[in-house]
Amino acid sequence: MSTEQEILSAQQLDELIDLIKKFHGFDFSCYSKASLKRRVIRIMQNKKQTFYDLKHTLVNNQHFFQEFLDEITVNVTEMFRDPSFYKAINNQVIPYLSTYQHIKIWSAGCSSGEEVYSLAILMNETDLRKKSFIYGTDINTEMLKEARKGIYSLKKIKSYAENYQYSGLKGSLTDHFTIMYDAATIHSELKHNTLFSVHNLVSDAIFNEFQLISCRNVFIYFESELQEKILELFYNSLAPLGFLCMGSKETIRSDRFKKKFKIISSKENIYQKIVT
Amino acid sequence: MSLDNNIIAHWKKSEFLLIGGSAGSFKLIFNIVKNFNSNLDKAVIIIHRKKNFFSEIEKLFAENSRISLKEIRDKEVIRKNTIYIAPANYHTLIEKNGSFGLDVSEAIWYSRPSIDVTFESAAEAFKGRCTAILLSGANQDGALGLLKLRDNGCLTIAQNPEEAEMPQMPFAAIEIKAAEYILNSEEIFGLLQK
Numbered sequence: 001m002s003t004e005q006e007i008l009s010a011q012q013l014d015e016l017i018d019l020i021k022k023f024h025g026f027d028f029s030c031y032s033k034a035s036l037k038r039r040v041i042r043i044m045q046n047k048k049q050t051f052y053d054l055k056h057t058l059v060n061n062q063h064f065f066q067e068f069l070d071e072i073t074v075n076v077t078e079m080f081r082d083p084s085f086y087k088a089i090n091n092q093v094i095p096y097l098s099t100y101q102h103i104k105i106w107s108a109g110c111s112s113g114e115e116v117y118s119l120a121i122l123m124n125e126t127d128l129r130k131k132s133f134i135y136g137t138d139i140n141t142e143m144l145k146e147a148r149k150g151i152y153s154l155k156k157i158k159s160y161a162e163n164y165q166y167s168g169l170k171g172s173l174t175d176h177f178t179i180m181y182d183a184a185t186i187h188s189e190l191k192h193n194t195l196f197s198v199h200n201l202v203s204d205a206i207f208n209e210f211q212l213i214s215c216r217n218v219f220i221y222f223e224s225e226l227q228e229k230i231l232e233l234f235y236n237s238l239a240p241l242g243f244l245c246m247g248s249k250e251t252i253r254s255d256r257f258k259k260k261f262k263i264i265s266s267k268e269n270i271y272q273k274i275v276t
Numbered sequence: 277m278s279l280d281n282n283i284i285a286h287w288k289k290s291e292f293l294l295i296g297g298s299a300g301s302f303k304l305i306f307n308i309v310k311n312f313n314s315n316l317d318k319a320v321i322i323i324h325r326k327k328n329f330f331s332e333i334e335k336l337f338a339e340n341s342r343i344s345l346k347e348i349r350d351k352e353v354i355r356k357n358t359i360y361i362a363p364a365n366y367h368t369l370i371e372k373n374g375s376f377g378l379d380v381s382e383a384i385w386y387s388r389p390s391i392d393v394t395f396e397s398a399a400e401a402f403k404g405r406c407t408a409i410l411l412s413g414a415n416q417d418g419a420l421g422l423l424k425l426r427d428n429g430c431l432t433i434a435q436n437p438e439e440a441e442m443p444q445m446p447f448a449a450i451e452i453k454a455a456e457y458i459l460n461s462e463e464i465f466g467l468l469q470k
Contacts, residue, residue, distance in 0.1 A: 010372075032369070032371065032377040032379075033371060033372065034369035034370060034371050034372075034377050034397045034400075034401070035367075035369055035377055035379040035381075038369070038379070038381075038393070038396075038397070039381070074379065074380055074381045076380050076381055076382060217380050219350065220350045220366075220377065220378040220379060220380070221379070223351075224351050227351070247350075249347075249348070249349050249350050249363050249366060249378055250349070250350045251349055251350065251351075253351060
């Protein structure tokens with residue numbers, strides 16, 4: 001009964017994945033297929049490309065690959081996304097973190113930096129800024145450039161400001177920004193304690209030890225086996241009794257890691273490393 | 277249009293039921309899920325565009341539960357006798373291995389979840405093994421997805437726009453010939469009871 005000509009078959013998607021790995025060094029083989037396929041089809045439709053056009057351009061046009069990467073990796077993020085999450089961090093995690101001499105935080109898959117700066121503001125508001133340091137990592141170098149700037153459109157800031165109101169923090173979001181014309185720049189002292197660098201969760205290793213790792217709405221793009229592999233990386237990157245934060249609809253699925261983490265908040269998906 | 281033998285046979289052999297709804301469909305969806313038998317033997321997947329749809333239906337459903345109702349989580353394996361609700365702020369996709377995948381990419385028709393996104397991935401994952409119903413709504417989300425489901429051999433139904441509170445959504449689907457059947461809500465109830 002199916003007569004519809006498919007824009008991109010499963011085999012063709014696999015072919016593209018192989019090609020990208022060979023020519024550009026990025027491994028998408030364990031990404032969730034339904035979402036990945038949708039993203040690729042979107043590019044093909046926007047560019048009016050057939051599968052063969054896309055293959056050809058990916059191999060021969062280095063500049064195009066960055067554009068492709070921007071589209072493939074979902075870069076939709078917000079400051080204080082899920083305000084109740086920040087409330088939970090403030091109430092249940094901060095009191096514990098405040099006992100440390102130095103607090104190292106890793107925001108994995110940070111995209112344009114909104115989460116890093118949200119955490120920086122939270123640390124500032126809880127008087128922990130001076131002893132904390134936040135690492136933001138992503139596979140997309142262009143996104144990291146945006147993140148380092150810390151400049152957001154006023155339109156975006158307005159929508160983030162509403163989240164901030166619900167996060168339970170004092171004042172308003174704009175207290176932490178300098179506003180000029182239609183753009184808002186994060187205060188430089190909040191930027192001081194941050195560092196953005198390239199890290200690929202699929203292929204790169206541990207680079208530091210952290211008291212808190214936040215990786216929210218990144219696991220949804222990975223198949224279960226890859227999720228487990230990255231959980232291992234996170235577990236090994238956490239200090240004893242360190243915290244792991246995941247997106248609100250994500251879960252630790254494997255029994256192996258369920259035993260290695262204690263649930264701090266099931267609603268907000270905050271876990272603590274158990275030392276065995 | 278009455279319920280002929282074809283539609284009843286196709287419904288009975290379906291393993292999955294997809295329901296897409298927006299403005300004006302809450303009551304209808306609630307009445308549908310409330311009336312399911314505990315031996316439904318199918319998985320029901322509901323995509324409603326309203327932000328707090330899950331908490332509202334969960335509250336009402338608690339007292340009427342004969343079948344379990346839950347909000348979809350990433351990578352959850354789809355099981356029979358369960359009603360799944362797509363979470364707000366995510367697109368829900370269906371993987372070929374029979375599990376859910378979530379995605380926070382751009383809103384479509386001003387909405388995340390988008391009915392089209394779920395329907396389109398379901399068409400590939402379920403092929404003919406599913407029945408899909410598009411209900412009242414004030415936009416054209418779901419029409420293209422329903423068409424893809426129909427092209428893949430699924431049973432596709434649009435609520436009769438004449439009785440829908442917001443006719444645009446089922447109407448858009450009917451216009452592009454995505455709906456194999458156009459039914460009133462009484463007929464939809466009747467079919468799902470079979």
